[in-house]
Amino acid sequence: MLTEIARAKLNLALHVRARRPDGYHELETLFAFVEYGDVLCVAPAEAPAFQITGPFAAALAGEGDNLVTRAAARFAETFGGGAHAIHLEKHLPVASGIGGGSADAAATLRALAGLHDVALDDPRLFAIADGLGSDVPACLLGGTAIGKGRGERLEPVAGMPGTPVLLVNPGVAVSTAEVFRRWDGVDRGPLGADPLAGRNDLEAPARVIAPVIGDVLEALAAQDGVTLARMSGSGATCFALFEDAKACAAAAAGVARFGWWSVETTLI
Ligand code: C5P
Numbered sequence: 001m002l003t004e005i006a007r008a009k010l011n012l013a014l015h016v017r018a019r020r021p022d023g024y025h026e027l028e029t030l031f032a033f034v035e036y037g038d039v040l041c042v043a044p045a046e047a048p049a050f051q052i053t054g055p056f057a058a059a060l061a062g063e064g065d066n067l068v069t070r071a072a073a074r075f076a077e078t079f080g081g082g083a084h085a086i087h088l089e090k091h092l093p094v095a096s097g098i099g100g101g102s103a104d105a106a107a108t109l110r111a112l113a114g115l116h117d118v119a120l121d122d123p124r125l126f127a128i129a130d131g132l133g134s135d136v137p138a139c140l141l142g143g144t145a146i147g148k149g150r151g152e153r154l155e156p157v158a159g160m161p162g163t164p165v166l167l168v169n170p171g172v173a174v175s176t177a178e179v180f181r182r183w184d185g186v187d188r189g190p191l192g193a194d195p196l197a198g199r200n201d202l203e204a205p206a207r208v209i210a211p212v213i214g215d216v217l218e219a220l221a222a223q224d225g226v227t228l229a230r231m232s233g234s235g236a237t238c239f240a241l242f243e244d245a246k247a248c249a250a251a252a253a254g255v256a257r258f259g260w261w262s263v264e265t266t267l268i
Pocket of ligand 1: 023024025026027132133134135149150151176177178180
């Protein structure tokens with residue numbers, strides 16, 4: 001049996017550059033990952049089995065088809081390896097901009113690759129990831145990276161390991177496709193030399209769909225010791241980076257009264 005952590009993905013910056021003829025958008029983004037995530041256990045079995053538990057299990061339970069089972073099916077088509085029993089402990093909110101489903105799919109591929117001696121840099125594994133979703137290749141790589149194209153053209157860069165992070169989600173699921181559809185089409189320029197000085201171009205359209213995102217960002221920005229407060233991906237999860245863990249803990253206590261989901265963690 002192999003256990004993998006499907007760590008939450010953050011877009012520390014996300015610049016939308018153009019709408020493409022294929023319906024996707026050309027991006028420039030800085031991907032980073034935090035310690036916190038879903039937990040995935042994979043073991044060889046007589047027949048395929050999938051079980052989901054954990055605080056956000058209900059959002060996915062009953063869906064026969066999900067990114068984990070799809071990842072396992074694609075892996076078996078390409079590499080064989082027989083059937084597997086997969087247990088997913090769901091800690092990340094679903095459809096929330098921190099790559100929960102993508103992280104789970106990537107963790108499934110990593111676990112199966114580990115069980116069947118497939119190298120993690122095998123281009124066939126990357127091709128499966130790319131076919132499952134725009135963020136899955138970044139989650140397969142799993143480290144800080146600049147992403148271009150749909151997010152699949154990846155260039156690893158130095159991260160800021162140990163930086164305290166507070167994740168906050170106000171409990172509204174927003175559709176990624178809908179947020180992209182509402183982007184105003186204005187190219188506000190590339191990621192600069194310091195991507196953290198950039199922005200998330202999906203914040204404005206996501207705030208139209210879920211105005212509470214503005215409340216979250218305002219609450220985070222008002223905390224002591226915050227170095228950056230921004231929305232991740234297409235939302236609604238927002239994050240704040242802090243000078244130290246004490247400031248992060250104080251901020252977690254500070255926003256607790258709103259009743260939003262929140263987690264204190266660190267960048268890897
Ligand atoms: O690739 P994925 O299936 O995760 O994307 C979900 C939806 O988000 C796409 O169908 C598309 O509408 C939108 N999207 C986009 N541009 C990207 C990534 C996603 O328009 N770069």
